[in-house]
Amino acid sequence: MQKVFNEVNSLDKRCYNEFDLSEDLLMEHAASAIARTLYKRFHKNKSILIVCGMGNNGADGIALARLLYKRFDVQLYIPFELKSSMAKLQYQRIIKLGIQPIEQIAKCDVIVDCLFGSGLSRPLDETSVSLIEQLNAYDSYKIACDIPSGINHLGQVQSSAFYADETVTMGALKTALFLDEAKEYVGEISVANLGIQRELYEIDSSLYCLEKSDLKLPHRNKKNSHKGTYGHLNVVAGCKEGAGIIAAKAAFGFGAGLVSVISHENLDLPYHIMKTHALTQNCTAIAIGMGLGNYEQKEVKTILSQDIPMIIDADLFHDELILEVLEKQVVLTPHPKEFCSLLSLCNVAKISIDELQKNRFKYVQAFCQKYPKVVLLLKGANVIISQNEELYINPHGGAVLAKGGSGDVLSGLVASLLAQNYSAIDAAIHASLAHAIAASNYKKNNYSLIPADLVEEVKKL
Numbered sequence: 351m352q353k354v355f356n357e358v359n360s361l362d363k364r365c366y367n368e369f370d371l372s373e374d375l376l377m378e379h380a381a382s383a384i385a386r387t388l389y390k391r392f393h394k395n396k397s398i399l400i401v402c403g404m405g406n407n408g409a410d411g412i413a414l415a416r417l418l419y420k421r422f423d424v425q426l427y428i429p430f431e432l433k434s435s436m437a438k439l440q441y442q443r444i445i446k447l448g449i450q451p452i453e454q455i456a457k458c459d460v461i462v463d464c465l466f467g468s469g470l471s472r473p474l475d476e477t478s479v480s481l482i483e484q485l486n487a488y489d490s491y492k493i494a495c496d497i498p499s500g501i502n503h504l505g506q507v508q509s510s511a512f513y514a515d516e517t518v519t520m521g522a523l524k525t526a527l528f529l530d531e532a533k534e535y536v537g538e539i540s541v542a543n544l545g546i547q548r549e550l551y552e553i554d555s556s557l558y559c560l561e562k563s564d565l566k567l568p569h570r571n572k573k574n575s576h577k578g579t580y581g582h583l584n585v586v587a588g589c590k591e592g593a594g595i596i597a598a599k600a601a602f603g604f605g606a607g608l609v610s611v612i613s614h615e616n617l618d619l620p621y622h623i624m625k626t627h628a629l630t631q632n633c634t635a636i637a638i639g640m641g642l643g644n645y646e647q648k649e650v651k652t653i654l655s656q657d658i659p660m661i662i663d664a665d666l667f668h669d670e671l672i673l674e675v676l677e678k679q680v681v682l683t684p685h686p687k688e689f690c691s692l693l694s695l696c697n698v699a700k701i702s703i704d705e706l707q708k709n710r711f712k713y714v715q716a717f718c719q720k721y722p723k724v725v726l727l728l729k730g731a732n733v734i735i736s737q738n739e740e741l742y743i744n745p746h747g748g749a750v751l752a753k754g755g756s757g758d759v760l761s762g763l764v765a766s767l768l769a770q771n772y773s774a775i776d777a778a779i780h781a782s783l784a785h786a787i788a789a790s791n792y793k794k795n796n797y798s799l800i801p802a803d804l805v806e807e808v809k810k811l
Contacts, residue, residue: 351564352541354523354557354743357503359469361521361551362544369546373436376521376544377406381413383542384462384495384518388418391491397423397458401485403465403499404433410495410520411464412440419449425458426451429481461490463512465499468524474500479510486513496520497527498535505529506708518542522552523559525711528743530731556739562746565783567811568605568770580607581634581769584626585762586642586653587613588665593641593758596801598623600762601637603805604784606769608632612653629653635769639663640758647671659768661777663761667692676721679774681764685729685757693717710734714741725774727764729757733782737775744779746786748796755801760785763808784808 355361365371388398400415402408408428415426428451432438463485465478474482482500485492492514500511505526514537519527521544527536544551572579583606587594594611595618602609602622610624610633611617619625629636636658638650642665654660654675661681666672667688672695684692686703693699693706698717706713707730714728714736722738733744763781772780788807792799 351558351560351742352523353552353555354525354528354559355552355555356525356557357468358521358524361553364553365544365546365551369550371545374439377410377413377436377440379545380410380495380520380542381417383520384410384414384493385417387493387516387518387540388422388460388462392422392460394421395423396460397425398460398462399425399427399455399458399490400462401455401465401481402426402428402437404430404437405467406434406436407464407467407495408432409434409437409440410467411462412437412444414462414464414495415449416440416444416447419444419447423458424449425455427455429477455484457488458490460493461485461488462493462495463499463514464495465512467496468501468503468519468526470497470499470502472502473508474510482510482512486510491515492537493518494536497524498532501526501532501535504709505532507531507535511535513537516540520544522548525557525743528559528732528745529710530707533731533745557741557743559743559745560779560783562783562787564779565787565811566776566780567784568767568772570605577607578632580605581766581771582606582608582610582630582632583635583637583765583769584629584633585609585611585765586636586638586650587611587615587617588640588642588645590641590643591615591617593664593755594637595619595623596755596758597637597640597762597765600759600801600805600808601766601769603809604763604766604781606635606766629656633658634771635765636660637663637761637765639666640761642666659774659777661761661764661768663757664688667695670695676724679723679725681725681727681768681774681778683727683729683757683761683764683778689713689728696720711741715739725778727760727778727782729760733786735775735778735782740775742779744782744786746783746790748786748790750789750792750796750799751786751804753799753801756785756789756799756804759801759804759808784811787811
């Protein structure tokens with residue numbers, strides 16, 4: 351996993367003060383990182399349009415033009431008066447080299463966006479919006495320097511933003527790159543080394559970005575074992591029993607030794623899934639909430655009172671019963687609407703879904719600060735998993751998962767790992783990674799995934 355930071359200006363200043371690295375030196379490494387990306391992807395003499403803003407992001411672009419000059423057909427466009435001292439210095443250098451900025455832009459093979467960096471904290475003016483939309487209209491390969499222009503320091507897109515195929519971010523990963531609405535714009539993300547190794551540039555952080563290599567599957571390495579060794583999961587099936595059955599199938603396919611569905615109805619269950627009317631005596635984990643609908647409160651209250659590892663999903667986020675389990679190490683897996691309801695029930699915040707989506711990290715951290723034992727998994731384009739002060743981002747999901755039943759599969763995967771004695775935070779992390787990676791491995795059209803397909807892909811991991 352990689353560390354993530356809310357901002358890196360303080361890390362830059364640390365380089366100046368502790369390591370005697372100048373602003374100029376860091377900028378040379380930033381420009382060199384983008385240049386190396388271009389060298390790897392494109393042949394000599396390709397046309398490259400570099401669009402520069404008035405500050406240090408623009409200065410990175412001007413320095414890049416100097417590094418690429420004579421190897422590529424460089425078109426440097428500077429639409430605004432330069433303001434930062436580094437931008438003015440880099441401009442002097444390219445003039446002495448004989449590079450003349452162009453007056454009007456035209457389509458090139460590659461566009462490099464160096465208008466605004468991750469420190470953007472104001473709405474874009476009409477000129478900037480018009481320029482970004484003009485750049486987006488070209489079918490060129492697009493690279494963003496640090497963060498696509500138009501995405502502010504919180505990751506929000508207020509009017510328009512540059513659609514990048516690739517973002518080369520400077521020094522370290524930032525939370526702004528991982529807000530859900532930013533995912534549409536950032537493309538593939540890489541981190542530029544700024545003159546020292548990242549382990550020296552970065553400091554301690556409680557925020558992390560998960561990598562696919564972090565996944566730890568529940569492989570069975572113990573030869574002397576039996577089905578009970580791998581846990582007995584109980585899944586509570588409600589009036590929409592399909593959700594519970596999907597979760598049960600996913601859990602069984604992810605290693606749980608035994609899976610029982612709790613229901614008072616006649617269910618069409620696979621032969622390997624058992625049915626029960628109450629919690630089994632050897633239950634090692636509980637999954638409840640998915641498809642619960644109308645239910646007997648007393649029965650649900652009894653189940654929630656158990657001191658057994660538990661994942662809670664869906665309908666229970668609209669019921670005050672949820673308040674009775676928030677002092678336990680339970681896993682909660684709401685989608686945004688459900689999380690807004692949960693925040694209201696807990697008196698953390700009364701907000702709209704739009705407000706949540708624009709400030710996902712803020713509200714996840716607020717909830718986990720109030721309930722430090724709970725593991726929260728907030729669903730979305732980028733999944734956020736948090737407990738107490740630690741927060742993990744899973745950016746590996748995609749639109750293929752935007753189907754009914756995908757969340758029920760995730761609940762089953764988490765529950766399966768809980769039953770197999772994973773800690774609550776590890777169960778959430780590794781189930782989420784397995785869920786996302788399995789979906790990315792699906793080879794058919796991305797609109798066609800059904801829950802059974804997803805479970806089959808999980809089995810192949």
